[in-house]
Amino acid sequence: MPSPLPETDSASHLDLIVEMTGDFAHSHDVEATLRLGLERIAERVGAEAASLFLTDEETGELVCRANMGPVDVIGLRLPPGTGIVGRTVDLGVPQLVKDTRRDPDFAGAVDAATGFETRSILCAPMAVRGRRLGAIELFNKKGGTSFSLTDSRLLQALAASSALALINAMLVADMAEQQGLKRELELASEIQRAMLPGPQPDQSPIHGINLPARGVSGDFFEILPLSGGRLAFAVGDVSGKGMNASLLMTKTASLFRCLAKREDGPGRILAAIDSELHETRLAGMFVTMAAGVLDPASGKVVLANAGHEPPLLFRDGVFTPIEGDMPPLGIAPELFEGGCPETEIELDGGTLYLFTDGLTEARVAGGDMLGPEGARRMIRDAAALPAGERLEAVVRSLDDTGSLRDDVTLMVIEDRRPAGFERRYPARPEELAAIRAAVGRTVRALGCGETMAGDMVLAVDEACQNIIRHAYKGEAGDIVLRLDRENDRLVIRLMDFAPAVDVAKIQPRPLDELRPGGLGTHLMRSIMDHVDFLAPPAGIGNLLQMVKRIDPT
Amino acid sequence: MKIETRPAGTATILVLSGEVDLRHSPNLRKALMELMLEKRAVAVDLSGVEYIDSSGIAGLVEAYQMARKNGTRFVLAAISDPVRRVLQLARLDRVFTIADTVETALEG
Structure with missing residues (x-):
């Protein structure tokens, strides 16, 4: 049974622990805090020199991260298990070596290199919940005597509290890094949103909306004016989620913008995008995309579809899916060699809806998927609203259900020729x-x-x-x-x-x-x-x- | 519709402008009939006419017929595009005497 610390010492030791914990809590500079803590410990215990070693998580080496005394050994790396400090870390209990000459584990290399003469060592592990962070090692008790068991217990307590403080500091650093990543994601999302077309003027025959489920989106839509008052449009969905998907989405959307003005018709545009995507090897990623050209003067739409959800033509209260049988882009170049088939649609007072599967696969109250029928019902319910507001109403009602798992993109193409x-x-x-x-x-x-x-x-x-x-x-x-x-x-x-x-x-x-x-x-x-x-x-x-x-x- | 008349030597120039439709054409007819009673040469300046319908054309046709009966000159001058179009549609462009300008209308 170890003897209790003298009352007064115990109180002032507690002060030291409190001070060090405060230092760790307030400082963002972990190294500086470790050094300050080490100096205080060395002074309190009365050591001539002190080193703080932390375990390199990748190599298992012990690396000197703080140092106090006549010889600077910061950056010194010891192989796992080396010396008294290695033994301390491995055993997880303090090591008191009153005479280094009698301890076979003592590595004299540092002394030999530096001229420092190590007589006695007190070393205590820094560990939290079984995680071996490192150790604090004190050299040569001042006044010529050796370290005592009381010193050992004090160092054990100080090392344990340092370890706890260090873990906290590391967690804080991790959090800060995650915050940084989150900000970057937010920035990427902002850039991406800025690339999508903004709200269209009320009189525009085409309106689109995109609601990303998380930071960055794999969905996109485009609306581009062509010659003769025609409008090119597209809705696409990149396989996968997150940053990779959004980068591919950005590339595909840019390709569409370039090619739409150059290629004649959506079939050629999709075939050209397919070809470009193959040039850049996608490693299993692909893009589903429906693209078309509207001639507002005639109400005629030419549509091409590469593996995307069939667009819906809504006319006289009836929905008609415009089916296509081509695969997504980026999978089978040989199928797009002859171009992508086009479908001609006369809007004839009807309305064409393009959307991503985020709409049909959205969860509704009760956990079921909205499904094609649910999506049609939502569109029908909002039919009386002007196009822009209609899209917002549909997307908002999805968001309200609070379980948006995938991006949602919705586009409407209307026959804006004046009615009778x-x-x-x-x-x-x-x-x-x-x-x-x-x-x-x-x-x-x-x-x-x-x-x-x-x-x-x-x-x-x-x-x-x-x-x-x-x-x-x-x-x-x-x-x-x-x-x-x-x-x-x-x-x-x-x-x-x-x-x-x-x-x-x-x-x-x-x-x-x-x-x-x-x-x-x-x-x-x-x-x-x-x-x-x-x-x-x-x-x-x-x-x-x-x-x-x-x-x- | 606006009607103005001004003498030009022994002749009279009637300047017609604006929209000549069923609401206003009775006034045109009245003005033309009064001029016809004076049995003087008449030139109708149509450069400012933005629209004319069959009732306005009918007034011109009636004046033309009276002038022929009286043996006086009746000329349409500086006709605007809307007037030309209606005269063409009614195949009257070769019935009326049509002058390019008011100045040339009363010559010869």
């Missing part, structure tokens, strides 16, 4: 200016060139005059004007609520008969391809339909 125009006007000459303005505006938006637009304004004006003069005969009433683009033709319909007119009475006059009347009907017939009175639906007096093939020049 329909409006009711009082049948009065004073309204004609407003009708003409509306017709001019609408038919230009529907694709008519300037000459044709002027003619359409005249034809509608003349038809309205006929209704005012011949159908209502000056009585009050309404005119309903409807303008539609049906494929390459402009269809104008005028409805009134007057008694049915005798069509024969408003036939055009013979051209050689020079008189003021009947000119309006003649103008309508010379301008339009077809002018016909149709059988009016119930409640309508007369229905006049005028059709003209659209001339965009």
Whole structure:
């Protein structure tokens, strides 16, 4: 049973432990703190010299990291198990050597090299929960005597608390390193997000959104203007997660941007990207990608798909997947040699959705996957919102479920051609200016060139005059004007609520008969391809339909 | 629509501008008929006409017929593109006497 330390010593030793622990807690410089601690210990125990050795975790060597005394041995490396310090570390208990000449483990090499004469050694291990960090070694008790058992117990206590402090300092350093890594990841994520297209203007026919599940994303989307008002677009998903995936994503997105302007059509773009990816050996990584080109003027989309989730065409309340049978990019170059097959889609008032599997594989409440049906339901539920807000609503509702495991990217391509125009006007000459303005505006938006637009304004004006003069005969009433683009033709319909007119009475006059009347009907017939009175639906007096093939020049 | 008249020697120049549609064409017809009663040569400056419909053209046709009956000169001058287009569609571009400018309209 070791004898207890004298009361006063015990209290001041405790002070030393407290001080050293405080030093470790406040300092970021572990080396400096170790040196200061070692000096305090050497002074307290009364040693001529002291060294602190730490185990090199890779080699098992003992490396002198702090030193006090006449000889500087910092950086000295001892093979595992060498000397008294090696024995201390191996055995895990303090070693008291009162006379080094009698201890066969004492390595005299340092003394021989430095001229220092080691008479006695006290060495205590630094270990925490079985982890051997190193040891503190004291040399030559001052005053010529040897170290005592009391010294040994004191050093044991100080070495143990130093070890604990050291472990804490190392943990703090690890944390700081992880924080640094985290900041780097955040920065990478920020750069990546900056590369994706920002929010598109409201009137854009294409909108996209990306929500990374963790720091950096393997998903991407692109929207690029091409010549003639066309837009190139793409949604892609790189296999794997994290930094590697995001670097490959960055490369693929850059390739798309370069190639989209150069290659004719999405099939060639995907084939060219595939070829480029093979040049850079991907080590098992691949990219699924759907790309296309939209011509907003015709509502036509050309689509190509390399192993990606089939895009969904949503029209008249029905979803139609646009299937493709090509593999992802970066796997089978021979399959892309002849290009990637393209599919032509007429939006025809419908909407095309492209997305990554992060959408369909998102977990919903209860832990089930959202699935294709769930994704369709979400899109349908948000259908009334403008495109940009619609995407946000879908993605937000996924995020709300709180279990986003994968990046989510969603893109919408809309048919933004102006929908048909329909409006009711009082049948009065004073309204004609407003009708003409509306017709001019609408038919230009529907694709008519300037000459044709002027003619359409005249034809509608003349038809309205006929209704005012011949159908209502000056009585009050309404005119309903409807303008539609049906494929390459402009269809104008005028409805009134007057008694049915005798069509024969408003036939055009013979051209050689020079008189003021009947000119309006003649103008309508010379301008339009077809002018016909149709059988009016119930409640309508007369229905006049005028059709003209659209001339965009 | 705006109508202005000014004398030019023994003739009268009627300057028509703006949009000539069913709402305004009765005023044009009235102005033309009054001029026809004076039995003087008339040139109609159409350079400022942005739009004209069949009712406006009808007023010009009626004036033209009266001038022919009276044996007086009736010339359309400096016709704007919208007017030219309607005259073409109505095949009236070869019926009216059309002068490039108001100045040349009353010569000869």
